[in-house]
Each structure stands twice: as structure tokens, then as C-alpha cells.
Amino acid sequence: MSLKDQITEDMKSAMRAKEAAKLNTIRLITSAIKQKEVDERITVTDTQVLAIIEKMIKQRKDSITQFEAGNRQDLADIEKAELVVLTAYMPAGLSDAEINAEITAAVSASGALGPQDMGKVMAILKPKLAGRADLTAVSVLVKVALAPKV
Known part of the structure; x- marks a missing residue:
């Protein structure tokens, strides 16, 4: 069964169980998937669905930070509940x-010698780690790995 299915x-099960919060979040995911399919005239793959969900997770994390900074814990709690539902679909x-x-x-496969080769390394890592690791944190680790040894 595909991720979209x-x-x-x-x-459907959230509708039957009358889980309103979960249902709303799943509808947001479905809406984002349909939007991508209509915009690009494609049928999305599991990888593309994961990319959509990953983007939504990042948005929720940013929103939580902003709401907590603005003393809006009620809105932050809603975002946290959505985050739980979204992360359930990630590998x-x-x-x-x-x-x-x-x-x-x-690094060894790309033959990278220094920081200037970071793009080559990230190009290899991105498809392998997408959805399974925070690519921002991975890029920091790659910078450290490629930094000149003193």
C-alpha cells in the first residue's frame, strides 16, 4: 500500500472514530498532496509525499517556536498535536x-577534498537521508567532516 493510500x-478511520484533530491534520496532508498533483499534473510518489509531509513538519516546528515566543500556548498546543500526526507518517x-x-x-564516493566539495556530498546524501534525518543537521556534520584538519 502506498503512503498516499x-x-x-x-x-476514513479518523472519520469513523470521530477524531476531529487527527482528521483535520490528515485533511491538510491530503490537500497538500492534491495541490502538488494539480499544480504539476503528476501522480505523487511516496518520496514526494514524504517531502510534502517533511515540509509540513518544518512549518509546524517554526510555528510552535513563534507561538511560544508570543505567549500563545493554546496555538502552540494545536501545532504540537498536528506535529504528532505528521511525524507518524515519517520513516x-x-x-x-x-x-x-x-x-x-x-565523502569517499564523491572524492571530496574540502569544504568546496560540500555540494557533491550533499547531492549524494539528500536522496538517501530525506525523511530519515534532519538535512540541516546533516549539512553541519558534512561541514565538520570536510573541514581542513589542523
Whole structure:
């Protein structure tokens, strides 16, 4: 079963169980998927669905930070509830050791010699780690790995 089909089934079960908060979040996911399909005239793949969900997760995290800074805990709680539903669709995250192993393999595969080769390394890592690791944190680790050794 594709991820898109799983989301549709979860939406039906949330309707039956009358879980309003979960249903609203799943409808947001479905809406974002349909928007992408209409805009680009494609049928989305699981990878594209994961990218959509990952973007939504990032938006929720940013919103939570902003709401908490503005003393709006009520809105932050809503965003946190949506975040829980969204993260349920993401694959299991990689451990730090697994991420470092992937970085080491990508550095050697690309023949990277220094910070100027970071783009090559990230191009190899991005498809492998998308949805399984925070790519912003990975880029920091790649910078450290490519930094000149003193």
C-alpha cells in the first residue's frame, strides 16, 4: 500500500472514530498532496509525499517556536498535536552512527577534498537521508567532516 493510500485509509478511520484533530491534520496532508498533483499534473510518489509531509513538519516546528515566543500556548498546543500526526507518517529516523557512516561513505564516493566539495556530498546524501534525518543537521556534520584538519 502506498503512503498516499495509507493516508486516505487513516482519514476514513479518523472519520469513523470521530477524531476531529487527527482528521483535520490528515485533511491538510491530503490537500497538500492534491495541490502538488494539480499544480504539476503528476501522480505523487511516496518520496514526494514524504517531502510534502517533511515540509509540513518544518512549518509546524517554526510555528510552535513563534507561538511560544508570543505567549500563545493554546496555538502552540494545536501545532504540537498536528506535529504528532505528521511525524507518524515519517520513516524511522537514523541514529547518529548511521548518519556518520552515510556521510563517510558519501565523502569517499564523491572524492571530496574540502569544504568546496560540500555540494557533491550533499547531492549524494539528500536522496538517501530525506525523511530519515534532519538535512540541516546533516549539512553541519558534512561541514565538520570536510573541514581542513589542523
